[in-house]
Amino acid sequence: MASAKQKKPDGAPLSDGEPSIVKTMGMVETPAPAEFTKEQELQAYRDMLLIRRFEEKAGQLYGMGFIGGFCHLYIGQEAVVVGMQMALKDGDQIVTGYRDHGHMLATGMEARGVMAELTGRRGGYSKGKGGSMHMFSKEKNFFGGHGIVGAQVPIGTGLAFANRYNGTDSIAVTYFGDGAANQGQVYESFNMASLWKLPVVYVIENNRYAMGTAVNRASAETEFSHRGLSFKIPGIKVDGMDVRAVKAAGDLAAEHCRSGAGPIILEMATYRYRGHSMSDPAKYRTRDEVQKMRSESDPIEQVRRRLIESFGVSEDDLKTVDKDVRDIVADSADFAQNDPEPDVSELWTDIYAADVPQAAE
Amino acid sequence: MPTEILMPALSPTMEEGTLSKWLKNEGDTVAPGDVIAEIETDKATMEVEAVDEGTIGKILIPAGSEGVKVNTPIALLLAEGEDKSAADGASSGAAAPQQKAAEPKKQDDAGEKATSEKVAGPTPVPAEGMKHPEPEDAEGDLGDELPAGATMVTKTVREALREAMTEEMRRDGKVFLMGEEVAEYQGAYKISQGLLEEFGARRVVDTPITEHGFAGLGVGAAFAGLKPIVEFMTFNFAMQAIDQIINSAAKTLYMAGGQMGCPIVFRGPNGAAARVAAQHSQDYASWYSHIPGLKVVQPYTAADAKGLLKSAIRDPNPVIFLENEILYGHSFEVPDVEDWTVPIGKARVHRKGKDVTIVSFGIGMTYAVKAAEELAAEGIDAEVVDLRTIRPLDMATVIRSVKKTNRCVTVEEGYPQNSVGSFIASELMVHAFDYLDAPVLKICGKDVPMPYAANLEKLALPSVKEVIDAVKSVCYRD
Numbered sequence: 001m002a003s004a005k006q007k008k009p010d011g012a013p014l015s016d017g018e019p020s021i022v023k024t025m026g027m028v029e030t031p032a033p034a035e036f037t038k039e040q041e042l043q044a045y046r047d048m049l050l051i052r053r054f055e056e057k058a059g060q061l062y063g064m065g066f067i068g069g070f071c072h073l074y075i076g077q078e079a080v081v082v083g084m085q086m087a088l089k090d091g092d093q094i095v096t097g098y099r100d101h102g103h104m105l106a107t108g109m110e111a112r113g114v115m116a117e118l119t120g121r122r123g124g125y126s127k128g129k130g131g132s133m134h135m136f137s138k139e140k141n142f143f144g145g146h147g148i149v150g151a152q153v154p155i156g157t158g159l160a161f162a163n164r165y166n167g168t169d170s171i172a173v174t175y176f177g178d179g180a181a182n183q184g185q186v187y188e189s190f191n192m193a194s195l196w197k198l199p200v201v202y203v204i205e206n207n208r209y210a211m212g213t214a215v216n217r218a219s220a221e222t223e224f225s226h227r228g229l230s231f232k233i234p235g236i237k238v239d240g241m242d243v244r245a246v247k248a249a250g251d252l253a254a255e256h257c258r259s260g261a262g263p264i265i266l267e268m269a270t271y272r273y274r275g276h277s278m279s280d281p282a283k284y285r286t287r288d289e290v291q292k293m294r295s296e297s298d299p300i301e302q303v304r305r306r307l308i309e310s311f312g313v314s315e316d317d318l319k320t321v322d323k324d325v326r327d328i329v330a331d332s333a334d335f336a337q338n339d340p341e342p343d344v345s346e347l348w349t350d351i352y353a354a355d356v357p358q359a360a361e
Numbered sequence: 362m363p364t365e366i367l368m369p370a371l372s373p374t375m376e377e378g379t380l381s382k383w384l385k386n387e388g389d390t391v392a393p394g395d396v397i398a399e400i401e402t403d404k405a406t407m408e409v410e411a412v413d414e415g416t417i418g419k420i421l422i423p424a425g426s427e428g429v430k431v432n433t434p435i436a437l438l439l440a441e442g443e444d445k446s447a448a449d450g451a452s453s454g455a456a457a458p459q460q461k462a463a464e465p466k467k468q469d470d471a472g473e474k475a476t477s478e479k480v481a482g483p484t485p486v487p488a489e490g491m492k493h494p495e496p497e498d499a500e501g502d503l504g505d506e507l508p509a510g511a512t513m514v515t516k517t518v519r520e521a522l523r524e525a526m527t528e529e530m531r532r533d534g535k536v537f538l539m540g541e542e543v544a545e546y547q548g549a550y551k552i553s554q555g556l557l558e559e560f561g562a563r564r565v566v567d568t569p570i571t572e573h574g575f576a577g578l579g580v581g582a583a584f585a586g587l588k589p590i591v592e593f594m595t596f597n598f599a600m601q602a603i604d605q606i607i608n609s610a611a612k613t614l615y616m617a618g619g620q621m622g623c624p625i626v627f628r629g630p631n632g633a634a635a636r637v638a639a640q641h642s643q644d645y646a647s648w649y650s651h652i653p654g655l656k657v658v659q660p661y662t663a664a665d666a667k668g669l670l671k672s673a674i675r676d677p678n679p680v681i682f683l684e685n686e687i688l689y690g691h692s693f694e695v696p697d698v699e700d701w702t703v704p705i706g707k708a709r710v711h712r713k714g715k716d717v718t719i720v721s722f723g724i725g726m727t728y729a730v731k732a733a734e735e736l737a738a739e740g741i742d743a744e745v746v747d748l749r750t751i752r753p754l755d756m757a758t759v760i761r762s763v764k765k766t767n768r769c770v771t772v773e774e775g776y777p778q779n780s781v782g783s784f785i786a787s788e789l790m791v792h793a794f795d796y797l798d799a800p801v802l803k804i805c806g807k808d809v810p811m812p813y814a815a816n817l818e819k820l821a822l823p824s825v826k827e828v829i830d831a832v833k834s835v836c837y838r839d
Binding site: 093095124125126127128129130134135136137138143144145146147148151153154155156157158159160161162163165166172184185188189191192195349350351352353354 | 537563568569571573574575576577578579580581582583584585586587604605608609613614615616617618619620621622624653654656677678
């Protein structure tokens with residue numbers, strides 16, 4: 001955090017002969033990874049492990065036919081949302097796309113409610129009517145869960161607009177992927193957010209593949225932290241596999257937004273181990289590539305190693321955490337398989353909010 | 362008392378036919394759905410099904426009879442306990458207390474004899490002699506919403522809309538207006554004139570030209586509890602934003618299991634203005650009315666524009682509020698009362714009449730009202746129903762009116778296929794079939810992109826003459 005340094009925030013006039021792109025690129029230096037206490041490492045470990053185990057279980061339930069439709073797993077990307085969440089405070093809002101289970105668990109939504117939504121049961125967050133891609137929790141300030149690629153970006157910008165309008169110091173963290181980053185509405189949002197100095201952190205989770213298309217096959221500019229340059233939005237490229245790096249960047253971004261300086265982009269270099277969705281044939285990358293990321297950069301393994309090597313935590317202590325997490329996930333899966341489907345009357349509810357009283361009636 | 366089985370009509374145009382064959386004899390018992398006879402015209406043959414249970418007491422028209430008028434009793438059906446003497450006693454065609462036309466056999470699944478293929482399409486002339494059930498509550502509640510003794514003030518639709526926004530922004534600090542040129546320019550059509558001065562730049566927000574983006578931003582702000590009014594310079598430009606309107610605004614309440622909705626108004630001029638050609642001249646009423654989760658409003662008068670916009674802003678759901686550039690300058694009487702609101706979802710009988718129902722909304726009403734005036738001079742008394750809200754659509758008022766007039770013409774500027782009029786026609790088929798004396802006719806914009814040339818543009822839009830001709834057609838008047 002302290003290492004963050006604004007280089008050219010004010011867009012100082014350029015001298016002759018200097019290519020403008022050099023001046024505006026990398027306006028904010030990537031901060032050094034945060035120094036974690038043992039408690040923070042343990043929290044990150046537990047929160048990431050919960051997402052990993054939850055997603056593994058979701059994959060199993062999908063294979064067993066309990067989960068239908070689309071199911072996009074977050075395995076491999078856990079450090080992004082967990083690190084960001086550690087940088088936020090109460091009242092900050094979260095919105096994301098359809099690879100959203102991790103974000104929901106990170107905001108504190110109950111595993112049971114999320115898993116039961118995946119199985120389409122009445123105890124799910126949307127009573128079984130939303131499914132994997134469409135879940136919300138007003139209580140946890142989680143605004144979805146959006147199935148249309150990029151649609152969450154103007155929505156997140158609107159949440160930030162409301163924060164400004166209401167005069168709060170809350171920030172809206174808007175997640176999207178390298179694929180969504182090519183949608184037009186993203187840039188419409190960037191423009192308004194910067195123009196009106198809205199407190200929004202755009203977190204671009206660059207997991208290298210938009211469905212099956214590698215970033216360099218889809219994007220003319222693969223440095224996503226530079227995608228805000230035309231809108232004077234600073235961007236930082238972050239090691240999204242290191243939860244401490246994410247936390248440090250999140251701290252910087254949150255401070256930037258809360259200070260009234262407007263939006264900021266964090267490009268998280270991350271990797272998804274699983275397919276785009278459950279039906280992904282994975283022909284677009286090699287098994288070796290996935291294996292290499294898993295063995296060398298796994299976000300959970302990094303924390304685990306530090307806990308043992310730097311903080312002297314025992315394997316047994318970690319096993320206790322593992323068991324707690326497994327119990328939560330097993331309980332959620334059990335609940336999600338046994339909870340009844342929604343009552344058939346639910347077909348016709350929640351289409352319109354109840355009418356407000358009208359004076360002339 | 363035996364029940365008379367009547368000669369059915371195969372189509373609205375059929376007046377008489379041949380009773381070609383009896384499939385049941387006197388003394389046979391029949392159940393509803395049993396085929397009892399075959400009838401034919403020069404166009405088609407069809408099976409006659411029994412409607413009631415009983416025994417064929419007497420065949421009144423022998424097989425092979427030609428020129429049997431529709432609704433002539435063709436047989437007598439004895440109920441349980443009645444004997445043949447009851448049938449003998451009843452002279453053919455005399456006392457008919459329980460007249461029931463046998464129903465033409467409904468087209469069924471494969472395996473049934475496909476008779477309908479031979480039936481010619483309907484032409485706009487009704488079967489003669491049909492009796493209508495008595496309409497209930499023909500006058501009904503005509504939606505007289507005016508408080509007693511209210512004084513009226515003449516206002517333009519533009520002024521009415523501006524007052525609605527001003528009053529609601531004064532009333533609720535969460536309401537704000539955003540859109541292109543709404544603030545410093547004072548509105549592309551001056552609807553928001555003066556709002557910036559009163560409410561400041563925080564609440565009257567000029568946006569870049571970025572419909573998809575600011576529609577989505579508005580949705581996000583609504584999710585967070587604000588009540589945005591998003592102005593589109595025209596709804597033609599909202600095509601850029603329609604994903605956010607439908608996928609984000611309309612569906613979230615359902616997808617969230619009721620946890621979180623989207624209180625937002627999308628408003629602006631819709632439909633054709635004058636000489637702005639294809640890309641700026643489309644009526645989106647039927648498009649948005651297709652979507653569960655949206656409410657769709659399209660007012661005609663200034664009083665409705667004001668009252669409905671105020672209701673739309675207060676509504677906890679996304680509301681599509683379709684205005685019209687040409688109507689902005691039209692003047693109407695607006696009640697001079699504090700907090701004038703009009704409920705969403707309620708049609709208004711604009712003109713009472715007894716001969717035909719003309720259903721319209723928005724600028725379509727200008728054709729309807731003018732046509733009704735000219736028709737009155739020719740002795741046709743038209744009732745004009747202004748829908749005002751397209752979704753939820755107040756079919757009850759339309760049905761009530763049609764049960765009284767037995768004829769209906771719809772008028773709108775939108776395209777004919779899947780138009781609002783198409784929906785009304787299909788609903789009337791289901792809910793007022795027995796009351797209709799003629800097919801429901803639709804007057805729509807022509808099925809072409811809007812041309813620029815003045816003469817072609819005029820042809821592409823509905824006209825008063827088309828409405829008058831349609832009304833005369835359903836009234837069988839030349």
